[in-house]
Amino acid sequence: MNAVQPPLEQSFSVPFTYAVHFTEHLFAPQNPLFRDYLSQPSPTGQPKRLLFVIDAGVLSAHPTLTAEVAAYVAGIPTATLVTQPMGVPGGEAAKNDPALVDQLIDAIDQYGIDRHSYVIGIGGGAVLDLVGYAAAIAHRGVRHIRIPTTVLSQNDSGVGVKNGVNYRGKKNFIGTFAPPVAVFNDAHFLTTLDERDWRAGIAEAVKVALIKDLAFFEWIEAQAEALAHRDAEAMSGLIYRCAAMHMQHISGGDPFEQGSARPLDFGHWAAHKLEYLTHFSVRHGEAVAIGIALDTVYSQLVGRISAHDAERVLHVFGQLGFDLFHPALAENNSENLRRGLTEFQEHLGGQLTITLLDALGTGIEVHEMDFELIQQAVERLESKLMYNE
Amino acid sequence: MNAVQPPLEQSFSVPFTYAVHFTEHLFAPQNPLFRDYLSQPSPTGQPKRLLFVIDAGVLSAHPTLTAEVAAYVAGIPTATLVTQPMGVPGGEAAKNDPALVDQLIDAIDQYGIDRHSYVIGIGGGAVLDLVGYAAAIAHRGVRHIRIPTTVLSQNDSGVGVKNGVNYRGKKNFIGTFAPPVAVFNDAHFLTTLDERDWRAGIAEAVKVALIKDLAFFEWIEAQAEALAHRDAEAMSGLIYRCAAMHMQHISGGDPFEQGSARPLDFGHWAAHKLEYLTHFSVRHGEAVAIGIALDTVYSQLVGRISAHDAERVLHVFGQLGFDLFHPALAENNSENLRRGLTEFQEHLGGQLTITLLDALGTGIEVHEMDFELIQQAVERLESKLMYNE
Numbered sequence: 001m002n003a004v005q006p007p008l009e010q011s012f013s014v015p016f017t018y019a020v021h022f023t024e025h026l027f028a029p030q031n032p033l034f035r036d037y038l039s040q041p042s043p044t045g046q047p048k049r050l051l052f053v054i055d056a057g058v059l060s061a062h063p064t065l066t067a068e069v070a071a072y073v074a075g076i077p078t079a080t081l082v083t084q085p086m087g088v089p090g091g092e093a094a095k096n097d098p099a100l101v102d103q104l105i106d107a108i109d110q111y112g113i114d115r116h117s118y119v120i121g122i123g124g125g126a127v128l129d130l131v132g133y134a135a136a137i138a139h140r141g142v143r144h145i146r147i148p149t150t151v152l153s154q155n156d157s158g159v160g161v162k163n164g165v166n167y168r169g170k171k172n173f174i175g176t177f178a179p180p181v182a183v184f185n186d187a188h189f190l191t192t193l194d195e196r197d198w199r200a201g202i203a204e205a206v207k208v209a210l211i212k213d214l215a216f217f218e219w220i221e222a223q224a225e226a227l228a229h230r231d232a233e234a235m236s237g238l239i240y241r242c243a244a245m246h247m248q249h250i251s252g253g254d255p256f257e258q259g260s261a262r263p264l265d266f267g268h269w270a271a272h273k274l275e276y277l278t279h280f281s282v283r284h285g286e287a288v289a290i291g292i293a294l295d296t297v298y299s300q301l302v303g304r305i306s307a308h309d310a311e312r313v314l315h316v317f318g319q320l321g322f323d324l325f326h327p328a329l330a331e332n333n334s335e336n337l338r339r340g341l342t343e344f345q346e347h348l349g350g351q352l353t354i355t356l357l358d359a360l361g362t363g364i365e366v367h368e369m370d371f372e373l374i375q376q377a378v379e380r381l382e383s384k385l386m387y388n389e
Numbered sequence: 390m391n392a393v394q395p396p397l398e399q400s401f402s403v404p405f406t407y408a409v410h411f412t413e414h415l416f417a418p419q420n421p422l423f424r425d426y427l428s429q430p431s432p433t434g435q436p437k438r439l440l441f442v443i444d445a446g447v448l449s450a451h452p453t454l455t456a457e458v459a460a461y462v463a464g465i466p467t468a469t470l471v472t473q474p475m476g477v478p479g480g481e482a483a484k485n486d487p488a489l490v491d492q493l494i495d496a497i498d499q500y501g502i503d504r505h506s507y508v509i510g511i512g513g514g515a516v517l518d519l520v521g522y523a524a525a526i527a528h529r530g531v532r533h534i535r536i537p538t539t540v541l542s543q544n545d546s547g548v549g550v551k552n553g554v555n556y557r558g559k560k561n562f563i564g565t566f567a568p569p570v571a572v573f574n575d576a577h578f579l580t581t582l583d584e585r586d587w588r589a590g591i592a593e594a595v596k597v598a599l600i601k602d603l604a605f606f607e608w609i610e611a612q613a614e615a616l617a618h619r620d621a622e623a624m625s626g627l628i629y630r631c632a633a634m635h636m637q638h639i640s641g642g643d644p645f646e647q648g649s650a651r652p653l654d655f656g657h658w659a660a661h662k663l664e665y666l667t668h669f670s671v672r673h674g675e676a677v678a679i680g681i682a683l684d685t686v687y688s689q690l691v692g693r694i695s696a697h698d699a700e701r702v703l704h705v706f707g708q709l710g711f712d713l714f715h716p717a718l719a720e721n722n723s724e725n726l727r728r729g730l731t732e733f734q735e736h737l738g739g740q741l742t743i744t745l746l747d748a749l750g751t752g753i754e755v756h757e758m759d760f761e762l763i764q765q766a767v768e769r770l771e772s773k774l775m776y777n778e
């Protein structure tokens with residue numbers, strides 16, 4: 001039979017489109033953006049069913065939000081809330097409790113959310129990862145709108161295509177690739193972030209600038225003081241440009257990461273390890289800043305960039321208020337980092353691929369790292385020798 | 390800020406390719422097919438890691454399978470079993486127990502299955518749906534190979550892009566669209582199917598033939614007796630053609646079902662209801678045969694096809710050994726069916742869209758059904774009046 005039945009070859013492409021909108025006070029009655037988005041009548045003529053899920057940290061910083069959302073949606077004839085917005089714990093707790101996934105799936109079931117309804121997450125990257133995951137697996141995917149409320153989620157996690165939850169302590173062990181149908185970045189939410197969350201997300205912008213866009217890096221240098229002093233306009237410019245680069249990277253490359261290249265992981269191999277070692281008391285963006293600093297100094301040590309360029313990177317992080325060293329890096333002669341490198345390779349599942357800098361604004365992939373030089377880079381960060389050179 | 394920051398528009402397509410291979414005795418030492426598939430060296434030079442998950446019903450019908458798989462893989466230098474093949478309950482039980490999903494996720498974790506390793510499911514459609522789901526959510530998707538062992542899974546569910554499990558009794562409430570990397574249809578497995586599973590899967594072939602391909606329907610008419618007597622060659626021809634049509638439908642249309650059209654759901658609105666009403670004691674394919682019979686008679690009653698054509702459909706189902714009536718359909722003046730139609734519309738989430746026959750080999754979508762005529766069609770099936778006309 002084998003001979004007479006050649007294999008059937010399947011091949012197709014699945015198109016995805018969505019827009020990331022920028023606004024302020026999305027749910028103010030006079031703001032038409034969200035209303036307009038939902039204003040197309042549905043094929044059945046029935047109002048579109050909306051289930052809102054909101055980060056508890058956002059709810060406590062914006063206590064009138066629930067009422068504003070309810071009032072705003074009441075003013076959209078083509079949409080209806082299936083229930084009052086649900087609160088879920090903010091931060092990593094959102095992703096650590098499997099009962100929360102069940103709670104969302106139950107709500108999707110109970111309130112009759114189908115593939116033509118909308119699940120709308122408002123919150124930081126963690127809550128959006130949870131809500132996006134539940135929306136992706138219920139009915140094999142219901143429509144999902146993200147309203148990110150942190151710098152990191154507005155310029156990075158919230159505008160991309162991934163979701164995930166933790167499983168028995170393993171970060172993002174479970175998840176899918178599932179693009180949202182729309183994203184609404186509301187700058188007003190950023191005003192209530194604490195210092196650390198305001199700062200942390202900036203590291204991802206420094207990252208994309210360093211590996212892809214010298215002009216953007218120079219813009220960040222010029223705006224560093226303004227950003228450090230919570231200037232809203234500077235932040236808005238940073239988020240817009242970073243989100244755009246992140247989205248271009250996704251559409252120009254391998255959106256569902258079917259291959260092995262991970263250029264956006266610049267600085268992330270050490271960052272991941274540091275987050276684990278500190279039980280996530282170091283925020284992702286904080287760890288990324290340290291990881292970038294390390295790989296920048298390493299890039300200098302292998303002769304790819306000048307000491308002057310490396311110092312520019314460390315200097316801008318300093319101006320932004322980042323710490324560039326953590327004691328966990330140096331423990332046991334940096335043995336933690338040696339393990340981190342191995343784990344990163346296992347995570348890639350193939351060849352080790354690390355992004356270094358070939359110039360400010362230009363990343364380059366390498367397939368090995370010299371551990372002695374990594375140790376030297378750690379020592380330099382520790383002693384802040386760099387600043388004295 | 391709104392004015393100066395136009396929305397960022399994202400748009401990309403994700404390509405998917407896989408082949409469905411046809412063979413017999415896939416794990417016989419002299420069969421090179423599976424070995425060849427895995428023979429490319431991996432980028433790291435490490436053997437590819439394989440986790441097999443096997444339907445307990447298949448294991449009891451093929452007691453030497455585990456040993457054959459282990460011996461076969463031992464002969465592939467570029468691959469390694471991470472553990473002995475795991476057994477999971479066969480049939481709908483596989484999809485009803487959330488602990489099984491956790492058990493597979495745990496195995497993927499414990500045995501270090503990453504995005505470059507393979508999770509390989511061997512079994513009926515239910516086990517493949519379970520294994521495919523776990524593989525799709527672990528690490529946001531690890532490589533998944535399907536080895537379907539029933540007629541239905543070889544010609545329909547196993548060659549497509551969906552997976553799913555049941556949630557609190559709701560069929561397929563949770564799942565994703567996640568194409569396999571390869572499918573291997575091994576005809577030998579079919580020899581151990583019981584009568585009902587051998588027959589049930591044939592209904593899906595009759596379905597695609599009736600809505601898309603008159604010549605295939607005529608081929609099925611010619612082969613009906615051979616199929617009823619478990620002729621392997623006839624079955625092999627039926628599966629190949631049905632799988633090919635199913636795959637063409639996916640690639641030519643809307644692979645991840647982002648729109649509302651569901652032409653392959655011919656006969657399925659009543660079938661779904663009947664499966665529920667009978668607590669799944671009626672098999673999917675058995676219910677589909679009844680649903681097709683109903684919508685075929687209905688197509689005649691509304692004047693789309695002749696009585697002669699309708700009879701040809703009923704006749705071929707009769708030859709194949711299908712029952713074309715179930716008492717649950719007629720209960721309370723077919724009130725069950727009235728509800729089934731409403732539920733199907735809710736399931737589509739938009740306009741009601743039902744496929745009828747416009748001719749043998751030609752489906753046509755309609756957006757309403759006359760309930761009186763549905764009742765008449767049920768009565769005709771019940772009284773088998775059709776045969777006497």
Ligand SMILES: NC(=O)c1ccc[n+]([C@@H]2O[C@H](COP(=O)([O-])OP(=O)(O)OC[C@H]3O[C@@H](n4cnc5c(N)ncnc54)[C@H](O)[C@@H]3O)[C@@H](O)[C@H]2O)c1
Pocket residue numbers: 055056057058061089090091092095123124125126127129149150151152153156157158160161162163164172189190191192193194197200284
């Ligand atoms: N899906 C992806 O592609 C992707 C990419 C990067 C990071 N992530 C994930 O994102 C998460 C981190 O997200 P994050 O940095 O946005 O932090 P976070 O979601 O952990 O939130 C941090 C804290 O800020 C609070 N908060 C959120 N918005 C607020 C606001 N406007 N005002 C006051 N408090 C507010 C939260 O309640 C929480 O306590 C991690 O889980 C990480 O894995 C996902």
Ligand SMILES: NC(=O)c1ccc[n+]([C@@H]2O[C@H](COP(=O)([O-])OP(=O)(O)OC[C@H]3O[C@@H](n4cnc5c(N)ncnc54)[C@H](O)[C@@H]3O)[C@@H](O)[C@H]2O)c1
Pocket residue numbers: 444445446447450478479480481484512513514515516518538539540541542545546547549550551552553561578579580581582583586589673
């Ligand atoms: N994913 C999809 O696109 C899709 C499409 C249609 C149906 N399905 C699903 O497929 C499932 C039905 O699948 P099915 O019809 O293959 O039946 P099944 O998987 O329920 O298996 C039926 C029985 O046959 C046994 N069995 C399997 N292979 C055998 C073999 N070779 N010899 C002896 N016994 C064997 C099983 O253990 C089980 O007891 C349903 O859950 C349905 O929802 C999925």
Ligand SMILES: [Zn+2]
Pocket residue numbers: 204268284288
């Ligand atoms: Zn990051």
Ligand SMILES: [Zn+2]
Pocket residue numbers: 593657673677
């Ligand atoms: Zn079917």
